[in-house]
Amino acid sequence: MVDVPRILIAEDQASLRLLLTATLRRSGWRVTEVSEGQAALRAVAAEQPALLLLDVGLPLLNGYDVCRRLKADPSTSGLKIVLVTARCQPQDKATGLAAGADDYLVKPFSPAQLLAAVRAWLGSGAAGASAGSGGESAP
Amino acid sequence: MIPAAVDAIRNAHILAVDDELANLQLISRLLATDGYTHVTTMMDPREILPLVLEREPDLILLDLHMPHLNGFMVLELLQTWISEDNHIPIIVLTADATSDARKRALHAGATDFLTKPFDTLEVLLRVRNHLQTRFLHQAARSRSVALEGQLATILSSVEEVLWSATPEGQLTFVSDAVAAITGRPASEFLGRDACFGDIVLPEDWRELAGWPERASWEGRFDEEYRIRRADGEIRWIRTRCLIVRDAAGFLKGIDGIAQDVTDRRHLSEERALRAAQEEVDRAKTEMVSIVSHELRTPLASFLGFSELLLMEDVSPDEQRLWITTIHEEAIRLSALVDDLLDLSRIEAGEVVLSQQPSQLSEIVERSLRAFDSTGDGARLAWGLREDVPDVIANPDKIGQVVTNLVSNALKYSPDGGPVTVSLMRPADETVRLSVTDAGLGIPEDEISRLFQRFHRVNTPERGEIPGTGLGLYICKQLIELHGGRIWVESAGPGHGSTFSFELPAAPVLAARGAHG
Numbered sequence: 001m002v003d004v005p006r007i008l009i010a011e012d013q014a015s016l017r018l019l020l021t022a023t024l025r026r027s028g029w030r031v032t033e034v035s036e037g038q039a040a041l042r043a044v045a046a047e048q049p050a051l052l053l054l055d056v057g058l059p060l061l062n063g064y065d066v067c068r069r070l071k072a073d074p075s076t077s078g079l080k081i082v083l084v085t086a087r088c089q090p091q092d093k094a095t096g097l098a099a100g101a102d103d104y105l106v107k108p109f110s111p112a113q114l115l116a117a118v119r120a121w122l123g124s125g126a127a128g129a130s131a132g133s134g135g136e137s138a139p
Numbered sequence: 140m141i142p143a144a145v146d147a148i149r150n151a152h153i154l155a156v157d158d159e160l161a162n163l164q165l166i167s168r169l170l171a172t173d174g175y176t177h178v179t180t181m182m183d184p185r186e187i188l189p190l191v192l193e194r195e196p197d198l199i200l201l202d203l204h205m206p207h208l209n210g211f212m213v214l215e216l217l218q219t220w221i222s223e224d225n226h227i228p229i230i231v232l233t234a235d236a237t238s239d240a241r242k243r244a245l246h247a248g249a250t251d252f253l254t255k256p257f258d259t260l261e262v263l264l265r266v267r268n269h270l271q272t273r274f275l276h277q278a279a280r281s282r283s284v285a286l287e288g289q290l291a292t293i294l295s296s297v298e299e300v301l302w303s304a305t306p307e308g309q310l311t312f313v314s315d316a317v318a319a320i321t322g323r324p325a326s327e328f329l330g331r332d333a334c335f336g337d338i339v340l341p342e343d344w345r346e347l348a349g350w351p352e353r354a355s356w357e358g359r360f361d362e363e364y365r366i367r368r369a370d371g372e373i374r375w376i377r378t379r380c381l382i383v384r385d386a387a388g389f390l391k392g393i394d395g396i397a398q399d400v401t402d403r404r405h406l407s408e409e410r411a412l413r414a415a416q417e418e419v420d421r422a423k424t425e426m427v428s429i430v431s432h433e434l435r436t437p438l439a440s441f442l443g444f445s446e447l448l449l450m451e452d453v454s455p456d457e458q459r460l461w462i463t464t465i466h467e468e469a470i471r472l473s474a475l476v477d478d479l480l481d482l483s484r485i486e487a488g489e490v491v492l493s494q495q496p497s498q499l500s501e502i503v504e505r506s507l508r509a510f511d512s513t514g515d516g517a518r519l520a521w522g523l524r525e526d527v528p529d530v531i532a533n534p535d536k537i538g539q540v541v542t543n544l545v546s547n548a549l550k551y552s553p554d555g556g557p558v559t560v561s562l563m564r565p566a567d568e569t570v571r572l573s574v575t576d577a578g579l580g581i582p583e584d585e586i587s588r589l590f591q592r593f594h595r596v597n598t599p600e601r602g603e604i605p606g607t608g609l610g611l612y613i614c615k616q617l618i619e620l621h622g623g624r625i626w627v628e629s630a631g632p633g634h635g636s637t638f639s640f641e642l643p644a645a646p647v648l649a650a651r652g653a654h655g
Contacts, residue, residue, distance in 0.1 A: 013436055015436070015437075015440045015464045015467065015468050016436060016439055016440065016443075018460070018461075018464055019439065019440060019443040019444060019447075019464075022444075022447060022457065022461070023443065023447060026447070026450070057432075086431065086432040086433075086435035086436060086439075087428070087432060106435075107435040107436060107438070107439040108435050108438040108439035108440075108441075108442045108443070109439060109442070109443070110442055110443065110446050111443055111446050111447055112446070114443075
């Protein structure tokens with residue numbers, strides 16, 4: 001069996017962290033969770049995840065800054081980053097993309113939306129245990 | 140002597156007054172020898188005044204002992220009628236050589252005194268010297284008149300009021316521009332306060348009174364204040380002044396400039412108003428963005444977990460965890476809605492509090508007990524707990540404030556540090572509650588903004604602290620509705636903070652109740 005990619009979740013709201021981990025684990029993804037920005041940087045270095053779900057309003061170092069640092073570092077610039085935020089103004093999205101984020105997920109989102117976004121970047125790498133819809137994956 | 144000046148002197152108008160014709164003829168001939176062509180002789184001293192006033196002579200040669208009007212009386216008369224700055228030299232020519240006559244004549248206004256028989260050369264030299272003095276005097280006078288005229292022209296074209304005052308601030312000079320600004324003539328101000336103290340609005344004068352001492356102490360002065368014009372209109376005046384000292388450093392006086400800055404003040408007030416409006420707009424936009432952010436988090440939980448719950452093969456443990464989370468988020472959302480409702484009621488001025496004599500310590504106990512169920516109860520402790528009188532309060536609202544302060548203290552002490560609650564009586568009529576934490580502390584520049592609506596603390600360590608920024612604002616409004624005040628003290632980031640509020644104690648009679 002192929003090694004299932006790891007997804008790092010950086011979210012300070014406990015309820016949303018639980019929602020993200022529960023949804024992804026049910027679909028077979030391996031998940032690491034952190035609740036603030038500095039810990040996110042450390043976890044990226046230690047675990048080398050394939051995807052980072054990154055909340056914007058993180059304490060210590062906000063999501064934009066985490067994103068900028070990771071994208072500026074050649075050893076981590078290849079990491080796919082999906083910003084997760086309740087900020088939905090156009091300029092918020094612009095800030096996120098300018099910081100180097102690969103995608104943008106606006107709260108509230110459904111588990112299906114989340115899984116679709118993850119598959120878009122990682123393919124159906126955890127398809128085995130998936131409870132979601134089957135098969136099709138983005139290029 | 141330069142030729143032009145010689146000509147002026149030769150053309151001088153000389154008046155000789157003597158009751159003896161022979162003397163007058165002698166003088167005329169003598170003056171003619173030196174080139175004087177314009178000599179008037181007069182035998183009756185009573186005619187002197189009309190002539191002097193009509194055809195101003197440049198020099199008068201005057202005999203002392205004459206009938207009808209002696210020389211002393213003529214001198215006194217001339218002194219009265221000729222203005223002080225129009226210098227007409229008068230040389231007394233007399234046979235009276237007594238020192239008494241000389242002194243009297245000089246005292247009465249004679250410029251010079253020659254006794255007969257005189258040395259003709261001396262007479263001519265003295266005449267020439269005195270004429271020279273007169274013409275120099277005249278030249279100086281016309282130059283100063285011209286300068287005064289120029290100065291007046293300059294002053295009248297300057298909108299600013301220029302003034303000079305005594306060290307005590309009393310005007311010795313004020314330019315005419317003062318009339319345009321105050322609607323009162325400059326003359327009204329002379330001898331009065333140089334900041335126009337007589338017409339300064341009383342509330343502004345309270346700040347201004349004693350300005351000359353302050354100005355001389357500080358060496359400068361620049362103030363803006365309001366005056367009431369003669370027509371009742373109120374104008375803003377800016378006065379700047381300069382302390383004038385003599386070479387030895389002693390205070391000689393104060394020079395100043397006053398200008399009407401009403402238009403500028405109005406402009407900046409308008410700008411401030413516009414800025415305030417923009418601030419309100421910005422706050423509104425921010426409110427929409429914050430509220431939507433705060434609403435979206437619980438909504439994301441509802442939507443997400445309910446969808447997960449609908450899936451197949453969810454374990455009972457998962458079910459329980461997810462439903463608990465939905466429940467907690469619902470409580471959070473409901474608290475947010477309460478905050479928003481409080482906010483809108485407070486802003487609309489619709490909060491009516493039913494108040495009653497209450498024991499603050501009971502209210503606090505009740506609020507603290509609610510934290511037991513969250514597991515934070517162990518971190519809470521009573522500090523100083525003085526015996527305090529009752530307060531007139533709405534227990535629910537004050538309880539809400541206490542809960543808010545305590546939960547903030549718990550939230551901002553990230554390492555699970557202790558939170559202390561103290562009850563004090565700083566004054567007879569005041570009861571104070573303080574909530575102290577050993578947590579993040581508050582940067583100095585945040586302290587003043589902490590109680591503002593939608594303000595959220597921004598710390599270098601943690602970035603912007605999440606939340607609506609409504610809690611402390613609502614606390615402040617509620618405490619102020621009770622006639623109290625609320626504030627925060629912090630030794631800075633990393634040193635914890637203490638939030639306190641004070642409420643007025645209930646009057647003793649109301650607190651103890653009547654005995655029957």
